[in-house]
Amino acid sequence: MDIDLLKTFLTVARLKSFTLAAKELQMTQPALSKRIKRLEAIVGRQLFDRVGNHVAVTEAGQLLQQQAPQIISDIEDTVQNIRDLSGKVSGELHIGTSHYIGLHLLPEYLEQYADTFADVDVNIEFIDSELAYERVLSGELELALLTFPQQKDPRLEHELVWKDKLAIVCHKDYALTKESNPLEQLENYPCILPPAHTFPRELFEVQLANAGVTLGKVKTANYLEVIAKLVACKMGWTLLPTRLLQSPLVSLSSEQFLSDRDMGIIYRTNKTLSNASQELVKLLQTANNNRQYQPQ
Incomplete structure (x- = not known):
């Protein structure tokens, strides 16, 4: 068929x-x-x-x-396994990635991969982390790069690649910054978060709860970059990776106030990865190794 x-x-x-x-x-x-x-x-x-x-x-x-x-998965796996018998790294590599990882973390490794393995046809799909998770589970995707969920499915391997420091941020002239203790007044100001039932939203809510923060009015936007723009327009406060923290945004929290966000590769535990996928995993593992030896 x-x-x-x-x-x-x-x-x-x-x-x-x-x-x-x-x-x-x-x-x-x-x-x-x-x-x-x-x-x-x-x-x-x-x-x-x-x-x-x-x-x-x-x-x-x-x-x-x-x-x-x-x-579909069985047919594609069989074809790829036959190709991989030669040991050559070739064929099609179809991966999913969250928008944040695809825009800010993946490019430097993707360029290196393309230069090293020119015979691989790389297809990248920008999709939400929770949808990518489902599609790896169903076999539609071999690999995905995403924010790890709070509850990890044991049918998937989760390889940590990146850790993001998070901060509570707002515009430097937002009314919240005039409070004597802004972190104690957060529930009195609108918060902008990713949509409900998404991996980033679940993570952010857990982080805030662990920090003792009570939410007041919550607005939503789909991407962290969009949320940053809205906060820069004094629409409220939010949590952001510190790499997105630039003027006029300022951090209200210390580095110890929130835990890091874990992101990386997922793939099925019961499947042998193609040569092309194995090489991408190896390349991204260098990001994790390099991070471990950098001062935090």
């Missing part, structure tokens, strides 16, 4: 829309519909009930949705 048909099916099933799926896959909607019809002809059952612009997965589709990721 053509695994592209299965990947197309999974995208439609996840987004519940032919239009959105076609946009994400960068193909025309008629071409996408043709793939789904071809897959339905192969399995002999209708996979979607079409209602206007939205679709619902049928019972047959639900069964395929459960098993397709493993089918």
